[in-house]
Amino acid sequence: MNRTPQNMDQNIGPRPISLPNDFGDAIGLTGTLVAEDIHFSTATGLLTVEKLYRSAEGKVAYGIIAASGDSRERRAYVLDEQGETVLADNGSYTVELPVNDMFELLAMVLQAEDARATIGEHLMVRPAVNED
Numbered sequence: 690m691n692r693t694p695q696n697m698d699q700n701i702g703p704r705p706i707s708l709p710n711d712f713g714d715a716i717g718l719t720g721t722l723v724a725e726d727i728h729f730s731t732a733t734g735l736l737t738v739e740k741l742y743r744s745a746e747g748k749v750a751y752g753i754i755a756a757s758g759d760s761r762e763r764r765a766y767v768l769d770e771q772g773e774t775v776l777a778d779n780g781s782y783t784v785e786l787p788v789n790d791m792f793e794l795l796a797m798v799l800q801a802e803d804a805r806a807t808i809g810e811h812l813m814v815r816p817a818v819n820e821d
Contacts, residue, residue, distance in 0.1 A: 706742050708752035708765035713780025716752065716765035720744040733757065 701721065708716040720742035728737040735757045742750040749768045754761065768791075769776040775791045777784045786794075 703745060706750060708740070708742075708750055709754070709763040710752075710765040710780040711763045713765075713782075716750050716767050716778070716780055718742065718744045718748055718750050718767060720748070720750060 703719050703721050705719050706717060710716060722740060723743050724739075724741040726737075726739045728739075729735070730737075735755055737756075738754045740752045742752075744750075747770060750765065751768070752763070752765045754763045756762075765780055767778045769778075770788065773788055774785050775788055777786060777791070
């Protein structure tokens with residue numbers, strides 16, 4: 690039986706976060722967890738864990754871990770909106786994009802994710818209880 694831990698509300702406030710990244714430096718900020726998902730593909734055996742954090746200054750950090758068998762891949766990104774542009778940092782490179790271009794890229798990602806969900810490739814299991 691799954692139950693929510695009794696002291697879960699103690700971890701809701703901002704805290705230092707370090708998202709592991711196999712393709713660059715770890716992404717760090719002080720923020721609050723705002724969303725998380727766990728997906729498992731029965732077709733490929735791939736487990737995906739995603740977490741989204743927001744800092745008090747409005748930066749957004751995204752971490753994703755994909756694992757299958759003995760292999761694991763960890764990626765992390767931070768997005769910092771600065772007026773008409775967004776700085777996107779993957780731990781190796783920082784790219785400055787117009788906000789409209791960023792929204793278009795995110796819409797394409799969501800469409801691809803929606804297409805996978807409609808054919809039943811991914812199954813949302815449940816949110817992770819612990820953050821570490």
